[in-house]
Amino acid sequence: MKNYFTLERVTALVIVVSCLGFVDFAGYYGQELIAEIAILAIFAMSLDLLVGYTGLVSLGHAAFLGIGAYATGILTVHMGWNVASSMAAGVIMAGLIAAIIGAFVVRLGGIFFIMITLALSQMFYAYFLKNREFGGDDGMPGIPRLDLEMFGLDASDPAIFAVFTVIVAALVFVLLDLIMNSPFGRYLLAIHQNENRMRSLGAPIGLYKLAIFIVAGMVAGLAGSMQAQHMGFVSPDAMFWTVSGIVLIMVIVGGTGTLVGAVVGAAVVRMMSHELSSLTEYWMMYMGLFFIGIVLFAGDGIYGTLAKYWHRARDPKAPQDLAK
Amino acid sequence: MLKATSLNKSFGSLVVTDNVSLHVPAGGRHAVIGPNGAGKTTFFNLLTGEIKANSGQVVIDGQDISSASPDARARAGLGRSFQKNNLFMEMTVLENLATASAVAMQLGKIFWKSFQTFSAVRQAAEEIAGLVNLADVLKVPVKNLSYGHQRQLEVGLALATRPKVLMLDEPTSGMSPEETAVMLKLISSLPRTLTILIIEHDMEVVFGVTDRITVLDYGSVLVEGTVEEVRNSEIVRQRYLGEAIS
Ligand SMILES: Nc1ncnc2c1ncn2[C@@H]1O[C@H](COP(=O)(O)OP(=O)(O)OP(=O)(O)O)[C@@H](O)[C@H]1O
Numbered sequence: 001m002k003n004y005f006t007l008e009r010v011t012a013l014v015i016v017v018s019c020l021g022f023v024d025f026a027g028y029y030g031q032e033l034i035a036e037i038a039i040l041a042i043f044a045m046s047l048d049l050l051v052g053y054t055g056l057v058s059l060g061h062a063a064f065l066g067i068g069a070y071a072t073g074i075l076t077v078h079m080g081w082n083v084a085s086s087m088a089a090g091v092i093m094a095g096l097i098a099a100i101i102g103a104f105v106v107r108l109g110g111i112f113f114i115m116i117t118l119a120l121s122q123m124f125y126a127y128f129l130k131n132r133e134f135g136g137d138d139g140m141p142g143i144p145r146l147d148l149e150m151f152g153l154d155a156s157d158p159a160i161f162a163v164f165t166v167i168v169a170a171l172v173f174v175l176l177d178l179i180m181n182s183p184f185g186r187y188l189l190a191i192h193q194n195e196n197r198m199r200s201l202g203a204p205i206g207l208y209k210l211a212i213f214i215v216a217g218m219v220a221g222l223a224g225s226m227q228a229q230h231m232g233f234v235s236p237d238a239m240f241w242t243v244s245g246i247v248l249i250m251v252i253v254g255g256t257g258t259l260v261g262a263v264v265g266a267a268v269v270r271m272m273s274h275e276l277s278s279l280t281e282y283w284m285m286y287m288g289l290f291f292i293g294i295v296l297f298a299g300d301g302i303y304g305t306l307a308k309y310w311h312r313a314r315d316p317k318a319p320q321d322l323a324k
Numbered sequence: 325m326l327k328a329t330s331l332n333k334s335f336g337s338l339v340v341t342d343n344v345s346l347h348v349p350a351g352g353r354h355a356v357i358g359p360n361g362a363g364k365t366t367f368f369n370l371l372t373g374e375i376k377a378n379s380g381q382v383v384i385d386g387q388d389i390s391s392a393s394p395d396a397r398a399r400a401g402l403g404r405s406f407q408k409n410n411l412f413m414e415m416t417v418l419e420n421l422a423t424a425s426a427v428a429m430q431l432g433k434i435f436w437k438s439f440q441t442f443s444a445v446r447q448a449a450e451e452i453a454g455l456v457n458l459a460d461v462l463k464v465p466v467k468n469l470s471y472g473h474q475r476q477l478e479v480g481l482a483l484a485t486r487p488k489v490l491m492l493d494e495p496t497s498g499m500s501p502e503e504t505a506v507m508l509k510l511i512s513s514l515p516r517t518l519t520i521l522i523i524e525h526d527m528e529v530v531f532g533v534t535d536r537i538t539v540l541d542y543g544s545v546l547v548e549g550t551v552e553e554v555r556n557s558e559i560v561r562q563r564y565l566g567e568a569i570s
């Protein structure tokens with residue numbers, strides 16, 4: 001019996017529909033917020049492929065966000081490409097660099113993987129910080145948005161752009177959901193649970209880790225390209241290590257190992273930090289306390305914990321299904 | 325079918341495998357026995373590549389795998405179980421066996437189709453579950469399984485790779501006499517064409533399922549021969565079997 005209407009898919013659908021419904025009367029501020037969260041959700045989903053599904057905790061994922069953003073910025077502003085091609089190029093560029101980095105780092109485990117990804121991403125940060133041609137620490141302004149003229153739409157309208165980002169995030173969800181439910185996705189789950197056994201069964205685990213590292217890099221590159229278009233601007237700050245840290249917190253807060261968890265985490269952390277920072281100067285401390293609370297009392301994250309209670313309430317005796 | 329020639333391994337100054345050779349013909353049933361710390365598990369690890377040998381050669385079905393990676397050796401036909409349970413603890417029995425079957429069928433490159441739609445995988449998994457007497461607990465998460473059932477699954481995962489040579493590292497370790505009897509029956513019931521190499525302390529199991537025995541002692545081969553030869557060997561009686569049977 002195949003179950004197409006999993007809790008995760010239904011939740012994703014509800015989120016997408018409510019975002020689209022909300023755009024119309026959200027006003028400028030709400031529309032900007034939706035676009036920002038949708039982009040962060042794409043970024044967080046890409047990191048969750050590594051952290052939650054495969055067990056590779058990266059603290060340098062912002063490098064790929066930055067590469068996607070700079071690729072779009074450089075190609076449109078300096079070289080006159082159209083935005084669509086620059087998006088594709090950003091995704092491919094992020095994938096290529098992920099392939100090169102991944103070839104070296106996927107063999108490493110635990111803390112070494114964390115430190116190396118952190119160090120490498122800081123190298124990218126330092127490069128763009130110093131490079132005058134691409135604006136150095138001032139960044140690069142004047143990045144255009146995708147031309148939606150062929151649909152009779154104007155992407156500079158915040159409502160239109162918000163809808164566009166939500167649709168792209170939904171498509172990313174569908175694609176990644178497909179991938180993670182495939183045999184390839186099953187390999188990754190199994191590698192996460194017991195890498196040693198997976199190898200002795202005959203799976204070349206390094207190749208699979210490399211493959212998902214590349215996919216995660218490409219999706220992060222897409223998020224970066226969208227972010228550059230949204231803000232019309234990119235600076236080295238996009239790839240600073242704190243950006244990697246915050247997206248990791250988003251994934252953990254929402255719940256690792258599910259795409260919706262990453263989406264929920266992106267929305268909650270983004271909204272909380274914004275609300276808190278307008279209320280108090282000590283908002284970082286409250287965010288920290290909130291994060292500690294989640295880790296201590298809801299180790300599966302917000303979505304992960306709710307999903308667990310939901311499954312338990314529906315069928316108390318059933319074993320926890322891996323496929324969710 | 326499986327041929328190991330002059331395998332050597334030392335950890336620092338400790339020689340753990342000392343010029344060990346072994347030949348198991350197709351369909352052969354070969355036991356490796358020896359006291360604790362004799363180097364039996366290490367010998368298995370040298371065969372499967374989990375530990376790199378200092379020197380020596382491993383050939384399976386005519387294919388030299390001496391320098392191949394562990395996963396390549398598994399694909400070449402070496403399927404092993406572990407002395408200490410080494411399972412996918414967060415999955416059910418069925419999911420464990422389905423995962424192993426998917427690896428055996430090398431489906432990992434397929435990323436566009438739902439895993440659930442592969443009925444051949446499910447069939448293979450259920451078939452293995454039947455072989456290792458786990459058909460009744462397919463949906464049970466491994467972490468809720470009894471120890472004996474977990475040991476059976478350990479063998480099931482090795483079988484699911486459809487190995488040419490099945491390598492079992494103390495399949496009955498830690499088992500009650502009843503569970504051991506189940507395991508003995510299970511191993512005896514495996515198809516006669518399957519080549520088996522087994523490490524075992526329980527002499528009833530060894531004499532029950534194997535036709536040749538290698539006795540390891542301090543990393544080197546003390547005696548190698550048929551069950552009868554080893555049983556009657558004076559030196560083995562003195563050094564090892566004395567305590568095990570009498
Ligand atoms: N990675 C290692 N580093 C150093 N010494 C090791 C290592 N692995 C095993 N040894 C040593 O090698 C010797 C043989 O160990 P091994 O596990 O192969 O024995 P065994 O015959 O399987 O024993 P048992 O019956 O207890 O399972 C032991 O003295 C062990 O301490």
Ligand SMILES: [Mg+2]
Nearest residue numbers: 364365366407
């Ligand atoms: Mg051992």
